[in-house]
Amino acid sequence: MNTLVLQTQKVSLFYGERQALFDISLDVPKHSVVALIGPSGCGKTSYLRLFNRMNDLISNTSVTGGVYFHDQNIYAKSVDVVKLRRKIGMVFQKTNPFPKSMFDNVAYGPRAHGVFYKNKLQEIVERSLKQAALWDEVKDHLYESALTLSGGQQQRLCIARTLAVEPEVILMDEPASALDPISTQKIEELILQLKQKYTIVIVTHNLQQAARISDYTAFFYLGEMIECEKTEVMFTNPKMKRTQDYVTGRFG
């Protein structure tokens, strides 16, 4: 068995009085892809955002239970959120490149962490774009605005931007939900490649996508995790009736 990178133990999340997540325990092994599936509003995105403490940005949230990154509770007082987010990157549902050049977008993270040598930055940008399978398409106009790219390219740029920080874990919040089938396919191929070096937790609405790319699948429903299994087991022989109903399309 691989070592665990991320782990939650009986974690609950509250938005003010309202409880959004109930006692969720989940292990994420190294170099695996874990897909979080479930109907809208089931808490899978909220759960994903626990890992890089993005929920902190919403006022009045509180977390109970433990969220661990290499056995370190990331909600402990001594944890530096900025350092944590360098280790655990995130790709968002809505593509959100900065209104800057492609180069500046990818170089943003390294610059924020004090890399200023032009050569070093160029090297990072090239490497990251290659990893994100975007280099060949953009290498001749790196200094044009990132907003000139297509939606699918923008999302791969956002992935490159995340990779440039060299995180250990990449959290993906429905990264392909706003993209056309071809772009989606590219992103999926990319995820399978990235798995070699990174650990990935991905929220997806698309069950086929979860089946295609993930090693483990967790099914969320109304703020609870109903079941988490190896993906092939989940889609062929789930233990819980509700999971079966969902993965066979009886509700959702």
Place this chain on the structure above:
Amino acid sequence: MAAQFLSQLKFKFARESSPDVFLESSIRGKQGWDKIWEKCLALISLFSVSIVFSIILFLVIEALPILSKVGFKELFFSDRWQPTSEVAGFGMLPLILGSIWVTVGALVLTVPLGIGCAIYLSEVAPIRMSLMLKPAIELLSAIPSVVYGFFGLVVVVPLAEKFFHLPVGQSIMVGSFILAIMALPTIISISEDALKSVPKSFREASLALGATRWHTISRVVVPAAFSGIATSVILGMGRAVGETMAVLMVTGNAAVIPHSFLEPVRTLTATIAAEMGETAQGGLHYQSLFLIGVLLLIITMILNGIASFIVQRVHQKNAV
């Protein structure tokens, strides 16, 4: 001026966001009362536009003769403004420089303060704090300018005398200080709106990359809001250039070319206010004051033009 500009902006937005409503009313207005209303409204708006044009026309007609009588060179490059002496001098250079010094001084003080305050309100302050601060800042713009002048004269001028050991405290510095306070609400409110309209996704993206909050604000949020912030500065500048009463009271009323911020000075606006009462209608002095009016009009028109140019450019950029 800022308020007027904002209302224009809002009108523009209203029209762009709901074209159907406008279309409907013009179709319905083909009969009866609607038509009369339409005509009345058209008349009213024509009236206000015609007032603007008649003011411009009036200013120019009254000011024109002096250009040929005294000459361009003396008017704009001589440093002698002595319109009532035996050998009258109409050199407007000291007044123009006075306005520039006071305005630049005000900007130096108010821009960092105003933008800093806007960043605090939109990015840092907890909701309760900004609910408390905002009305206070809006109150700043509700204070009549003569009250600012009075405050400057009674409080700031003596302080300046004590602090800098000046024989006379009325100076560019005090004028700039008072103008800086007066321009603050314009700069803060427009900058804050611009900062607030920066999409949340930019902030999230930056923070998720492990950037600190300060880095996020300075590298992503402020650049994205740059045009709005620039507009606020230009409108604040317009406020500073056009302000009369407060500046007249605290800058010492000396129409000479200044050499430091501690010297007294007199601005274009203050000159008109101070001297209009003692001129003979139709005389050279009278005409020179009108020329100053034309000059002020041109300056504020240029500033407004720049501001609306920036706003327009942002619109185009967002439309793409």
